[in-house]
Amino acid sequence: MDHFARLGLPAALDIDASTLDRAYFxxxxxxxxxxxxxKPPEERARASVEAASLNEAYRTLKEPLSRAIYLAELKGVALPGDGKTIDDPELLTEAMDxxxxxxxxxxxAEVDALARFAREDLEKGLVDLLRMFSANDKAAIxxxxxxLRYLDKFAEEARARRMNLERSKR
Amino acid sequence: MAYSEKLIDHYENPRNIGALDKNAEDVGTGLVGAPACGDVMKLQIKVGPDGLIEDAKFKTFGCGSAIASSSLVTEWVKGKTVDEAETIKNTDIARHLALPPVKIHCSVLAEDAIKAAIADYRAKAAKKDEPKAAAE
Structure with a gap:
């Protein structure tokens, strides 16, 4: 059973956060x-397996990017896993810059401005994905x-950089 | 998790950080990324008239193992021919730095980066030879 089905939700990118929370809780x-x-041991065991699967489903679907990556996988668009590299110059130059x-x-302030751009870019990308998923445009997805993976990583690094700057100020 | 001294040394004192002119005919640039961890690595070689790699530079945004792997590769390729440099395997890098199993993929990134830099250099060299060949 896929994560969407486990939560009784349609396999879609645009799931309302409160709907997801309610289904999970x-x-x-x-x-x-x-x-x-x-209850008898086999029922207890079943419950603990169900609870673990449920947690994994929720964890995967809660963040929009993680949900999009998972949905893409269901549609047969797998991203490169550990140890797999890409060499798309445009995308990597952008990430490097x-x-x-x-x-x-x-x-x-500078870090915050960069992080804000990245976040807006990420959100825009998620909106673009809605259209790509409905057109089933796998290459574009x-x-x-x-x-978006790189933008998300950028946001993570920006948070770390911000913390370092804050700390050195003190 | 204990990291080897060699790894820590390359991480704390990375060799050959920087950039070469990517438009120069004798410079090959490899730009690769590992989307799973969000790493991005640029590795460049400058090939002398004698066919030996006379300089190498890198810039890596990633974990310590990725930085150390690319630093090591730039050190290794200097003085080698392009063909020799092409034989560097990620397993050699991983063994030399004693990378823990979960970090082996960082050495794959470095191997792919040097291969990409060599491919770029060769593509430029082939292009340079083209007009000459056409004139003959």
Whole structure:
């Protein structure tokens, strides 16, 4: 059963966060170990397997980018895994330039401005993905997801850079 | 997890960080990325008239193992011919730096980067020879 089905949701990119939360919390209550303490061992075991799968489904679908990557996989668009490299010059030049800019940023305000651009870019990409998924344009989905992967990594690095700058100020 | 001294040394004192002129005819540039971890690596070689790699530079945004792997490769390729440099395997890099299993993929990135740099250099060299061949 895929993660969407496990939560009783349609396999789609645009899932409302509160709908997802509600589906998860309802099912989590249903399979909560406390409700199975007095049940036979096989039922207890089943409940704990269900609860673990449920948690994994929720973790995968909660973040929009992670959800998009998972949905793409379901549609047969797998991104390169560990140890697999890409050599798309346009995409990588963009990622390299952005990371250089971040490295050179010397104030929290600069880092925040860069992080804001990245976040807007990421959000725009997620909107673009909606259209690509409905057109089932696999090449475009793959390329956009790779780009968003790098933007997401950039956002993570920006947070780390910001923390370093904050710390050195003190 | 314990990292080897060699790895730490390359990470703390990376060799050959920087850039060469990517438009120069004798410079080959390899730009590769590992989307799973968000790493990006640029590795460049400058080939002398004698066919030996006389300079190599890199710039890597990634974890310590990725930085160390690319630093090591730039050190290794200097003084080698392009054909020799092409034989560098990620397993050699991983063994030399004693990379832990979860970091083996960083050495793959470095191998792919040097291969890409060599391919770029060869493509430029072939292009340079083209008009001459046509004139003959």
């Amino acid at each position: 309802d099912l989590q209550r249903k399979w909560h170990p406390d409700r199975f303490v007095s 952005a990371r250089e800019e971040l490295q050179e940023a010397s104030s929290v 793959r390329r956009t997801l790779l780009r």
